[in-house]
Amino acid sequence: MTIDELKNSDFVKMKNRETKRHVIYATIVVLLIICAVVYFISSLPKHIEPIRTEVVNFDMQTAKQMIEKGDKLISDIEVKDKISRQEYNQFVKKYNNVYDGKGDVPWGNTLFNYKDVEDSKITTLHLSEDNFFPTIYHQGVEIVSAKVTNTYYSNEYKYFDGSSLTIREAYVGSDVKLKGWYLDYIYDKNDKGKWVFYSNSGSMNFSGDGFKHDYLKLK
Numbered sequence: 001m002t003i004d005e006l007k008n009s010d011f012v013k014m015k016n017r018e019t020k021r022h023v024i025y026a027t028i029v030v031l032l033i034i035c036a037v038v039y040f041i042s043s044l045p046k047h048i049e050p051i052r053t054e055v056v057n058f059d060m061q062t063a064k065q066m067i068e069k070g071d072k073l074i075s076d077i078e079v080k081d082k083i084s085r086q087e088y089n090q091f092v093k094k095y096n097n098v099y100d101g102k103g104d105v106p107w108g109n110t111l112f113n114y115k116d117v118e119d120s121k122i123t124t125l126h127l128s129e130d131n132f133f134p135t136i137y138h139q140g141v142e143i144v145s146a147k148v149t150n151t152y153y154s155n156e157y158k159y160f161d162g163s164s165l166t167i168r169e170a171y172v173g174s175d176v177k178l179k180g181w182y183l184d185y186i187y188d189k190n191d192k193g194k195w196v197f198y199s200n201s202g203s204m205n206f207s208g209d210g211f212k213h214d215y216l217k218l219k
Contacts, residue, residue, distance in 0.1 A: 048157050048160065050152055051153060052152040053149065055147050055149050057146065058147060060146055063146035064143045066167065066185070067185060069098045071169075072135075075137040078132075078133060081126065082125060084124060085122070085123045085125060088125050110131050111128060113126050113127075127213050130207055130211055132215040133204060134216065136169060137218050137219055138219065140216060141172070142172050143167060144168050144172065145166075164188050164189070164198070166184050166187075167185045168184050168185075169182065170182035178216075184200060186199050
């Protein structure tokens, strides 16, 4: 069989048709993959920016009252050297109730001795000697600002509209070790118009370096 005859044979023609089909199938698959990728990218959430943001002052007296509740619990504990397990459980429960959704604070790593907290058989818990939690009840600690941030979106994304409240507690005294200290309390407004605690920003406490739970005098 000559080369020309081989080229024109049914076998070669069949192979060529199969090759063309494979190329077409591969092309279709590639196109489908490209379409899927484009669809996936187009369906990703857009980065939505608010159309307007405003910051307004919040009533300072109301802000102070909101922070006093939790700070009172801490300052009442800090004047003691030890408390009972029952007192500790009540303290944790009341503190978590004051700050909705705050979650568990690792008191065993800060205000109390870790071993005392973790061992349920220990009925008397000792306060950590080298930790100090500043509160509004200590000299030099004040509520220095309270601001509401209102965020507005376009009508299409109006459900993203929201308000957040930031109350800043800070040290305004002359102690060098405490200079610059602040703790922000951040609240979000829920659907019922109530301020619900969201998180803290800043430092809750000091440890080591000569600190102790009665480092500052009470007012």
